[in-house]
Each structure stands twice: as C-alpha cells, then as structure tokens.
Amino acid sequence: MKAALCEQYGGPERIVVRDVPAPQLASGQVLVDVKAAAVNFPDLLFIADRYQVSIPVPFTPGSEFAGSVAAVGEGVTGFAVGDAVYGSAMSGGMAEQIAVPASDLYPVPVGLSMIEAAAFRVTSMTAYHGLVTAGSLKPGDWVVVLGAAGGVGTATVDLAVRLGARVIGAASSRERLSVATELGAEAGIDYSTEDLKGRIKEITGGGADLVIDAIGDRYAEPALRAVRWGGRFVSIGFAAGDIPKIPLNLVLLKNVTVRGMEVRTWNAKLPEETARGRQLLADLVAQGMRPAVSEVHDLDDVAVALQRVADRKHTGKVVIRVAE
Incomplete structure (x- = not known):
C-alpha cells in the first residue's frame, strides 16, 4: 500500500x-x-x-x-x-x-x-473540551479565540457561537479574521497590529469571560490580562512558537482559573464528558455544522x-x- x-x-x-x-x-x-x-x-x-x-x-x-x-x-x-x-x-x-x-x-x-x-473529530472535540469541559461556557459569555482562523480556531468559534456565546476572533491578519466573522464572531482583533489586551477590554466592556488560547507565545499574557475578575483561561496549544511563562500574580489578583487541555488524554481520561460532547457534536452536524x-x-x-x-x-x- x-x-x-x-x-x-x-x-x-x-x-x-x-x-x-x-x-x-x-x-x-x-x-x-x-x-x-x-x-x-x-x-x-x-x-x-x-x-x-x-x-x-x-x-x-x-x-x-x-x-x-x-x-x-x-x-x-x-x-x-x-x-x-x-x-x-x-x-x-x-x-x-x-x-x-x-x-x-x-x-x-x-x-x-x-x-x-x-x-x-480532533478539532471539534478540542473545541468542545476547551469551551465546555475546561471552560465552563455559559450562553452570553464573551469568548476570545486566539488563532481563530486555524483548524482548532474555526471549530472553536463555530461551536461557541452555536452554544450562545459572544465571540471575538483573534488572528494575524484582517484577511484571516474574515473566516471567524463568517462563522459568527461578533468582532475580530488583528493581534499583529492591534493592542490585544486593550481591544478585548474595549469590545467586551471590561474583560472576557473565557479565553481559548491555541497559539501561546507573546499573545497569551495580554489575553490573560484582558480576562475579567473570576474569568477563565484555557491553554490548548502553542502554534505561534514559544511556550509562554505566565506571572502567577495575575492569576491571584484577578481570581482567574487557568487550565490546560490536551485532547488526546482528556478523551481517554474523561469518557463520560467525551461521550456527551460526541453526541452534542453529532446533533449539531444534523443541524448543518461542518x-x-x-x-x-x-x-x-x-x-x-x-x-x-x-x-x-x-x-x-x-x-x-x-x-x-
């Protein structure tokens, strides 16, 4: 073969x-x-x-x-x-x-x-576990998706919108942001030219409820700084290069929950949550999700x-x- x-x-x-x-x-x-x-x-x-x-x-x-x-x-x-x-x-x-x-x-x-x-399967289950299992997503939450134009990013934007979130897509160019907009993101941030932290706070009126970070590098910390008090930050990858180091005083002072999510081990160790996610995704496919x-x-x-x-x-x- x-x-x-x-x-x-x-x-x-x-x-x-x-x-x-x-x-x-x-x-x-x-x-x-x-x-x-x-x-x-x-x-x-x-x-x-x-x-x-x-x-x-x-x-x-x-x-x-x-x-x-x-x-x-x-x-x-x-x-x-x-x-x-x-x-x-x-x-x-x-x-x-x-x-x-x-x-x-x-x-x-x-x-x-x-x-x-x-x-x-991989991107949709990553999106599900990131948003729901790790991120405790609720309808109406402001969700920021870093790397919103990639495979995981597009799946995360799509799923978050379908679950009732208000989504901000963040990507490296306006052309790439158009993909997130087509999937229902309310706003976009070009983090190659714009102030990521400032724009998140401006758009949300105070801070994001949840950040899904698939890219890491120098973008993680400003996104974390833009999370509201008591919000959540979920790290799912480092596609932009370097693995960032996060100042823990930010986590302490803002009462932020920071979680990591690696889909291969989560699928294996959380079978009930994974089965619920698989059923939800199948239902959404029947409704037209692709x-x-x-x-x-x-x-x-x-x-x-x-x-x-x-x-x-x-x-x-x-x-x-x-x-x-």
Whole structure:
C-alpha cells in the first residue's frame, strides 16, 4: 500500500510517499481503508520530534482519518465491513490503510463527507473540551479565540457561537479574521497590529469571560490580562512558537482559573464528558455544522499539505485525499 513516511525527523520536506507493507490486523482492532486524512499541528511536532511523546522513525504521520471498514479483528463488535467510520490515532492516518483499536473508531455522522469527517473529530472535540469541559461556557459569555482562523480556531468559534456565546476572533491578519466573522464572531482583533489586551477590554466592556488560547507565545499574557475578575483561561496549544511563562500574580489578583487541555488524554481520561460532547457534536452536524475545510491535497502532495500548515498559510483544515 502507499503511505506517507517520516524516515528521519525534521520538517515537512522530509516526508516521502512509499510502498509499504499493509498493517497486520490484531485482536480488538479494525482495519480501515482510508479515504481522507486531516493535517493537524501536532503532526508537525511528531515529525520534528518536538511533541511531548516521541514516535520512533520510520513512521507514517496522520492523527485523524476517515474511511470504510475493510476487516474486523477477533472480539470486535459494533462494526462491519463497509461501515463508514472516522477516528484518531497518534500516527498512521496518511496511508491507504490503518489498523486501530475499535475503541478509537466511530460511525461517520450522517451528513458528513469523507473529507469533512476526516477534518472533524480532533478539532471539534478540542473545541468542545476547551469551551465546555475546561471552560465552563455559559450562553452570553464573551469568548476570545486566539488563532481563530486555524483548524482548532474555526471549530472553536463555530461551536461557541452555536452554544450562545459572544465571540471575538483573534488572528494575524484582517484577511484571516474574515473566516471567524463568517462563522459568527461578533468582532475580530488583528493581534499583529492591534493592542490585544486593550481591544478585548474595549469590545467586551471590561474583560472576557473565557479565553481559548491555541497559539501561546507573546499573545497569551495580554489575553490573560484582558480576562475579567473570576474569568477563565484555557491553554490548548502553542502554534505561534514559544511556550509562554505566565506571572502567577495575575492569576491571584484577578481570581482567574487557568487550565490546560490536551485532547488526546482528556478523551481517554474523561469518557463520560467525551461521550456527551460526541453526541452534542453529532446533533449539531444534523443541524448543518461542518468543519471549515479550506484545502484538499492528494497523498502524493503530503509534504505540500504539511508545509501549508507549518507556514500557517491556510485557514480552517487542510485535508489529504487518500482515495476517492
């Protein structure tokens, strides 16, 4: 089968497409014919060996995929050959087939194409846990989304609006902010040219109830300073580069709740909350919610797709079409 392969750590240019042996199906696993795989920022960290967990080379990147069941292993119930499924794994999605535990797969929600399904689970569950589980979102809350034009950002803006929040999108240009506006954000802040702290306070009339921070770096502290007394700040990533250091006196004086949220471990450790989120998201898909897919690339162009995300030139999600 064809698969993208990381044979040595580095940037997207190191990723090649090769013919490799098909995965062996083990007990409790499902073999999936992959139709599409999404690109997520952690994929870049894995291939650069900069993630919290290291994957030994060689490996196939790709943490999010959709396809059809090709075979089921011993002991697997609830899936049959031909079922449309989507799921996530640490790696392996950018290939014609992947074998994963049955517990990591779910039926594709009615209404989603394979391209959309591949782009849905990781970002939508990140948005759900960030906003609801960690962020205690309430209707009417002022929510600031840093990195509002990216994959997680667009999903977070969309979900927050659908849950009744008043949303401010923050991104690196006015052109990128237009994506958040189309999803229902009431206001936008170009943090490359505007005073982030000042604009948040001006727009909200005193401070944000909740900040969802997917970018970190120099933008985290001014956003934290713009949270109202008793508000919440949720860190979900550091796409802008450096991991920020937060002065704890701000947390103390403003009585701010600061939480970190890493979706892989939250899904595993909070099964009841995750199940509630999955049902809510399925209901919203039935009402018309869709992931903001901006680019689709063929598997042979996997390095180009990864580079687009690395350069932060894309909006929404970038997806790799593995098969028709």
